[in-house]
Amino acid sequence: MMDWTPIVFVIFKGLVLCTGMFFAIKWHYDQGKKGKEMQKGAVLRAGGKVAVLFTLSLLVLGFVTFFLSRMLGMDLTFP
Incomplete structure (x- = not known):
């Protein structure tokens, strides 16, 4: 018998x-x-x-992610 909860929520x-x-x-x-x-x-x-705001926010997010991962000691080198 199927559960009715997912059906109702969907x-x-x-x-x-x-x-x-x-x-x-x-x-x-x-x-x-x-x-x-x-x-x-x-x-x-x-x-x-x-468009400019989206591009700048994407760029800032990329830099923050890169520097945070470097600070945490993650290996970012390509194989």
Whole structure:
């Protein structure tokens, strides 16, 4: 006999995710209709800022990981 707990939790998770996706899409659609006055340059600048922020955070995370592993004495040499 199967345990019913995973089935209930998977169905609940699916319902919550689908509901969240529905409201996220609806909110973005409504914002798009409301904010037609936003110019293309502003959207490109915002996207560029996000890309730069992501790249810098990835670089910082890589350096912190490298130095922390060196400090803990892990062997980082390639074979």
